[in-house]
Amino acid sequence: xxxxxxxxxxxxxxxxxxxxxxxSQNMNHEYMSWYRQDPGLGLRQIYYSMNVEVTDKGDxxxxxxxxxxxxxxxxxxxxxxxxxxxxLYFCASTDGTTSNYGYTFGSGxxxxxx
Amino acid sequence: DQQVKQNSPSLSVQExxxxxxxxxxxxxxxxxxxxxxxxxxxxxxxxxxxxxxKDKNEDGRFTVFLNKSxxxxxxxxxxxxxxxxxxxxxAASGSGTxxxxxxxxxxxxxxx
Numbered sequence: 001x002x003x004x005x006x007x008x009x010x011x012x013x014x015x016x017x018x019x020x021x022x023x024s025q026n027m028n029h030e031y032m033s034w035y036r037q038d039p040g041l042g043l044r045q046i047y048y049s050m051n052v053e054v055t056d057k058g059d060x061x062x063x064x065x066x067x068x069x070x071x072x073x074x075x076x077x078x079x080x081x082x083x084x085x086x087x088l089y090f091c092a093s094t095d096g097t098t099s100n101y102g103y104t105f106g107s108g109x110x111x112x113x114x
Numbered sequence: 115d116q117q118v119k120q121n122s123p124s125l126s127v128q129e130x131x132x133x134x135x136x137x138x139x140x141x142x143x144x145x146x147x148x149x150x151x152x153x154x155x156x157x158x159x160x161x162x163x164x165x166x167x168k169d170k171n172e173d174g175r176f177t178v179f180l181n182k183s184x185x186x187x188x189x190x191x192x193x194x195x196x197x198x199x200x201x202x203x204x205a206a207s208g209s210g211t212x213x214x215x216x217x218x219x220x221x222x223x224x225x226x
Contacts, residue, residue, distance in 0.1 A: 004157070031212045042120075042218035043158070043203060050212065058213065089156050096212060102148055102212070105157030 002027045006091050016039035021076045021109050022089030028062045032074040036087040081113040117141050120217035133191040137204035144206040149189045152201045194224045
């Protein structure tokens, strides 16, 4: 089944403790992206990647890092999480060649930083 | 500054009637627009898209209309069904960027 898989689905952590949210897609997509969803703010892009080793900042990159060492994986790293990073996170991918260019999203990771 | 706006946070419609969800944008460089549907505890699901060279795109019960001069797009769902109850996001991007800007979403409730 074609899908984007994120782990974990739920995570509670303490301020300052480094964490990684993993994202993997099995569709051989070139483009991948991370979004966060917050009430009243919709979905905001954190980082995106156009190919292996090619990444760029989205609208809210502060406090996050990403890497794209393999085409299928695009982990999101929070080096020193803070409570304002409590949010619902989505990873997404697209091949960019279909007529609709729509992203396929993962099921989400709900992160709570206390 | 919100470049993509969905000014109605919620909408209730009777089953069988038309649902119209609206979206406004400010950036004239946007040339590709999409609608996503999101159920609780799931990721957004792509619904329908439209390129700026068109003013209408249909897919079954879903039609998206684009008015470039007004910088406005709308999603029509006819007939509305209870399973359509979800949050709907519109998104916009510039040519080939894959950097999509999302609106804040409209929660649609279809009443049986």
